[in-house]
Amino acid sequence: VNVFYRVNQEHSDPQSSQDVERIKQEKEFKIGSIGFADSFGILFAAVLAVPTEVALCRAQIDRGKTLCR
Numbered sequence: 001v002n003v004f005y006r007v008n009q010e011h012s013d014p015q016s017s018q019d020v021e022r023i024k025q026e027k028e029f030k031i032g033s034i035g036f037a038d039s040f041g042i043l044f045a046a047v048l049a050v051p052t053e054v055a056l057c058r059a060q061i062d063r064g065k066t067l068c069r
Contacts, residue, residue: 003034 007030057068 004031007031007034 007027010027060068
């Protein structure tokens, strides 16, 4: 959330010779890239968490704990 806010608050340099349309496109690209990276990070964490939870539950059951049953 903080990164989205920061990108949205960026202002172009008034001395810059870039046109307004290019600045808008760059901002849109930045927001899209951040969204993709954020979604990929969440997906990666979920894919890693599922087998980890299963392995931890098996370890608990092997030790005689009944919490994961």
